[in-house]
Amino acid sequence: xxxxxxxxxxxxxxxxxxxxxxxxxxxxxxxxxxxxxxxxxxxxxxxxxxxxxxxxxxxxxxxxxxxxxxxxxxxxxxxxxxxxxxxxxxxxxxxxxxxxxx
DNA sequence: AACCTGACTTCGG
DNA sequence: TCCGAAGCCAGGT
Numbered sequence: 001x002x003x004x005x006x007x008x009x010x011x012x013x014x015x016x017x018x019x020x021x022x023x024x025x026x027x028x029x030x031x032x033x034x035x036x037x038x039x040x041x042x043x044x045x046x047x048x049x050x051x052x053x054x055x056x057x058x059x060x061x062x063x064x065x066x067x068x069x070x071x072x073x074x075x076x077x078x079x080x081x082x083x084x085x086x087x088x089x090x091x092x093x094x095x096x097x098x099x100x101x102x
Numbered sequence: 103a104a105c106c107t108g109a110c111t112t113c114g115g
Numbered sequence: 116t117c118c119g120a121a122g123c124c125a126g127g128t
Binding site: 035044058060076 | 107108109110111112
């Protein structure tokens with residue numbers, strides 16, 4: 001069928017279980033394009049609300065939140081912490097422990 | 103149809 | 116080790 005890369009990304013994100021996180025690059029790779037991380041960003045912006053996507057479980061490759069303080073950062077950190085994900089003193093997540101790897 | 107944009111990623115200095 | 120610059124993809128205007 002003719003699913004677009006974006007649609008697959010949307011489904012993948014929707015399938016991220018609570019207490020786990022995924023990186024933009026990882027999602028892009030699972031959707032078929034390891035280099036389309038930027039496209040993943042666009043998907044979150046365009047359909048996170050419409051499709052109930054757990055956008056807060058998506059972080060960058062360094063294991064950190066990409067949002068800036070005052071622009072969603074605190075909210076995201078709060079949501080993740082609430083799901084049991086721990087942050088280092090550097091606001092960094094231990095990927096080898098919380099990364100979603102099905 | 104062309105240009106712009108985005109919560110990225112990666113390599114080089 | 117840290118900062119800057121370039122590369123990449125697809126949807127929107």
